[in-house]
Amino acid sequence: MNQSNLSLPSGCILRKATSADKWSIRLLVFWAKLDPTQLNWQQFWVIECDTYGGQSLRNLVACGQLRNFSGAQELGSLVVVSAWRGRGLATLLIQHLINTATQPLYLECLGERLAQFYSRFGFVPISFEDLPQFPKRSGKSSLKEKFRFSHLAKRLFKVPVVFMEYRGNS
Numbered sequence: 001m002n003q004s005n006l007s008l009p010s011g012c013i014l015r016k017a018t019s020a021d022k023w024s025i026r027l028l029v030f031w032a033k034l035d036p037t038q039l040n041w042q043q044f045w046v047i048e049c050d051t052y053g054g055q056s057l058r059n060l061v062a063c064g065q066l067r068n069f070s071g072a073q074e075l076g077s078l079v080v081v082s083a084w085r086g087r088g089l090a091t092l093l094i095q096h097l098i099n100t101a102t103q104p105l106y107l108e109c110l111g112e113r114l115a116q117f118y119s120r121f122g123f124v125p126i127s128f129e130d131l132p133q134f135p136k137r138s139g140k141s142s143l144k145e146k147f148r149f150s151h152l153a154k155r156l157f158k159v160p161v162v163f164m165e166y167r168g169n170s
Helices: 019-031 089-100 112-119 143-157
Strands: 012-016 044-050 058-069 072-080 105-110 123-126 161-166
Touching (some): 019 044, 044 089, 112 123, 143 161
Antiparallel strands (some): 012 044, 044 058, 058 072, 105 161, 123 161
């Protein structure tokens, strides 16, 4: 993916979340019906846009986070408000999170359609068994522990969860 082709729409900015964004992030994640656990605003990046043609009213229209685990990170809680979809915001935010990651990067998503979307960025499907099982350090749990519930739902109830690892674009 060529990052030089990515640009935010006029009136939008990408920035690190602040404590003032905490409740807006929670609402975006809730409305998107994503996992509401482990929402740590300090790990989020947000896209904020003028919502009324350049007036001073600004709203969060997208968010995503890099969750930190022992020896790995998870790209998670990616949401773009429906009225702002189709403008490249998810692409820009995903690319930014990939470039910001400091450890091996993983994600879980529902269904083949989302898995194909993330494969454009260099993510590849992996099995649950291939997820890293790093020992806990400094109070951080392992990524495999976090994904265990999704794996159980996949096996028992045929929930179409796909685990993915970032391997870069070739």
